[in-house]
Amino acid sequence: MQQVSGVVWVLTVLGIVGLLLFDFFFHVRRAHVPKLREAALWTSLYVSIAILFGVGVWVFGGSTMGAEYFAGYVTEEALSVDNLFVFLLLMSSFKVPRADQQKVLLFGIVVSLLARTGFILVGAALINSFAWIFYLFGLILLITAGNLLREKHDEEGEPPNNFIIRLARRFLHTSDKYDGDKLFTYQDGRRVLTPMLLVMVAIGGTDILFALDSIPAIFGLTQNVYLVFTATAFSLLGLRQLYFLIDGLLDRLVYLSYGLAAILALIGVKLVLHALHENNVPFINSGDPVHVTEIPTVVSLAIIIGVLVITVVASLLSPKGRARTYVSNARRHANEFLDIETDPAYCDEIFHRLLIEEENLRQLPERYRARIRQQDELMDLLRRAHQVHDERVADGRCFAPSTT
Template identity: 90%
Template sequence: MQQVSGVVWVLTVLGIVGLLLFDFFFHVRKAHVPRLREAALWTSVYVSVAILFGVGVWVFGGSTMGAEYFAGYVTEEALSVDNLFVFLLLLGSFKVPRADQQKVLLFGIVVSLLARTGFILLGAALINSFAWIFYLFGLILLVTAGNLLREKHDGEGEPPNNIVIRLARRFLHTSETYDGDKLFTHQDGKRVLTPMLLVMVAIGGTDILFALDSIPAIFGLTQNVYLVFTATAFSLLGLRQLYFLIDGLLDRLVYLSYGLAAILALIGVKLVLHALHENNVPFINGGEPVEVVEIPTAVSLGVIVGVLLITVIASLLSPKGRARTSVAAARRHATEFLDVETDPAYCDEIYHRLLAEEENLKRLPERYRARVREQAELMDLLQRAHRRHGERVAAGHCFAPSAT
């Protein structure tokens, strides 16, 4: 395994920190709602940076290192997209205004990068000391793959309620409302926490739990710590922009969990085979290595890319995915219009998006429209949104929808 010099490590870390600072000062510091063009532009910039970095690894480190980096980056990026489902549920559960979501996501990315760096160093130390750790990593991934197959995605989803969130809710007593993206505000003459801090802790803590699956996955593709770190870092750097680019499509990726399950199972098997090849566990083959065929990294990369392409194409072509996208978007827009957003201009924009999604619902095949009509909670939510809009139009607080 080719070693990376300390100078390269320092320059890489400085470059990643520089990208994070650039993201904060030029995009996140001033609260705003990123438009599709802005999100698409900066997503492409971060993906291009990651690809160019990989090309540099391939040129200066050789084809093996290059293939390992790209396999790790693609896998981590796919897992990150799956994590966006949870972010979407969390931000909706905490009713975070759209303009303030960027700061929450960037905070989560920084916490995740720090936590995963710690896990990477720990994982590398364990691998160097205990060859049997590959068996454990492989088992973790196989169990995770099984859990993904058992998950039910009905388009509604329950927000996560892990131990970090429960502890944060218990010990962080906050005001009832947000004050922009501030962490503290004044209420009744006292300085109090806002819900913004609570949601940041929830996102950051949930991100740390995600690392328990993603770090074993990338160690299954490469044991080069530099490649593990950089592939993980670049997959996280563009996550905020990616969220605003594809959040309307997230619900449509109905088969993503199956694709990820296949990928994690493949890497889990790869880890177990590698563990057998390096075996020194006394009760397995008398502590001697087992002659098995290992899965080459190039094959792993090809399978990972192929599975993801099939998964995404099948999801986008699926009528079920189209139905779930429209239902989830209508529910989200109605909830934002009623309970979250306060800016009149943005409320008007949300309402017009809601009308567009209702038109999409009407164009669904009859069997899906029938299922939508059976959702009493959704029907009530949409009716309340229309009534509220009528009240706001009558009061002159927003515009009536155009006739076009």
């Protein structure tokens, strides 16, 4: 394994910190709703940086290091996209105004990067000290793959409620309303916490739990700590922009969990094979290494990319995915219009988006439309949105929707 000098480590860390600071001061500091063009531009920039970095690793570190970096980066990026679905549910659950979601996501990314760095160092230390840890990592990934196959997101989309969120709700007593993106506000003359801090803790804590699966996964592709760190960091850096680029399509990826399950199972098997090859566990082959064929990194990379392409294309072509996307978007826009947003101009924009999604629902095959009509909560939500909009139009607080 090729060693990376301390100078390269320092320059890499400074570069990543610089990108995070740039993100904060030039994008997140001013609360705003990123347009599609802005999100696409910055997502492309961060992906390009990650790819160029990988090309540099390939040129200066050799093809093996290059393949390991790209395999790790693609896997971590795919897992991050799946995590975005949970972030979307959390944002809706905590009713975070759209313009303030960027700061929440960036905070979660920073917390996740710090926590994962700690996990990486611990994982590397365990690997160097105990060869049997590969068995444990492989088992974790195989169990996670099985859980992904069993998990079924219902049409409502239940927000996560892990112990970190429960602790935060119990000990962080906040005001009922947001005050922009501030963490503190004044209520009845007293300085109190806003829900913004609560949702930041929820996002950061939930992302730490995701790391318990993703870190073993990338160690299954490379044991080079520098590659593990950089692949993880670059997969997180563009996550905020990616969220605003594809959040309307997240529900469309109905088969992504199956693809991720296959990838994690592959890496789990790869880890177990590597553990057998390095075996020193007394009750396995009398503590001697087992001569098995290991899966080359280049083959792993090809399989990972192939599985992701197949699952994404199949999801985009799926009528089920299209129906679920329209339902989710309509529900989210209605909730934003009723409960979250207060800016009249943006409320008009949200209602216009709601009308588009309702038209999309009407274009679905009858069997999907019949199921949607049976969702009483959704139908009542849409009726209330139209009723409130009519009242706002009558009061002059909204414009009537265009008929052109």
